[in-house]
Amino acid sequence: MMEDQEIERLAGSLGGDAAERLEVERVAAGVVARLRADRMQAPQRWRWMAPAWLRLAAALAVLIAGGALVRGALHRPASEPTAVVAAPMLGDLTNDELVEVFDSLSVEAPVHEGLAVGLESLNEAQLEELLRLMEG
């Protein structure tokens, strides 16, 4: 069996020919050329990526805004009306229009204590009062 030193000596001799044959200048030129190409590509890549970043940011903003709206809608107590109708304007509406307003709010015809009639049978003042009660 060979001694450790002999193994080391033989191993030390390996690769000598390959090192001698190496075209060092060609390697150096190749490395520099690749690095230079990288440096030139870097700004172009940024320019190409910029619209992509903008698109991503826009999509993110839409997602966040949408998420906030959905969350707000889901977390709103059911008893609260989902829209605010300016009370002073109600006086200008006809009964039918007021019923339409209720429909648009997705609110079933409310039944208050002692009031077991349909919306259509209420007069303008009663409907206005009813809306005010619902809005709190």
Next chain:
Amino acid sequence: MPDPAPSDAELIAAWRRGEEAAAAELVRRHARAVARFLSAAGAGDDVEDLVQETFYRAFRKIESFRGGATFRTWAMSIGSNALRDLRRRARRRPVVALEDHEVLDSADPHAELVTSETAQRIQQELTRLPRMQRDVFLLRAQQGMEYEEIAAALGTTVGAARVHYHHAVQRLKKVTE
């Protein structure tokens, strides 16, 4: 009196400032040593491409060079990674060309042949060693580096490097029996 040649650290700093000539000079200084290392590790005919890839990678990630090891040792560890990647891509064992083996000086043709065959067996076994064993062994036996520097370059401890070296020598001794 001419200015002394700039140190590796000065050339690295110059490259960081964007001086391409500094990168080229570092390649000139260390390319042959890296080629020897990669050839012994089993790079075969791909040595030149691997050396180029090694330095290209080194300069691209020069910010991660901390100076715990020399630039040359650090480059060799990058070369080892490049060789591993090449093998993964190629999915083949490296072809070891006979002319890659340096025939040691000898007046005795028979002794020369035996030595050459032994060197060939050692080279073949080197390609089969676990990567860490192979790298530690070559950096120590071929490049003459201290365990401290080897450990820093390969991201291991001095004690572990010694163990890897010992195991590598034992395996190489077996193939020379």
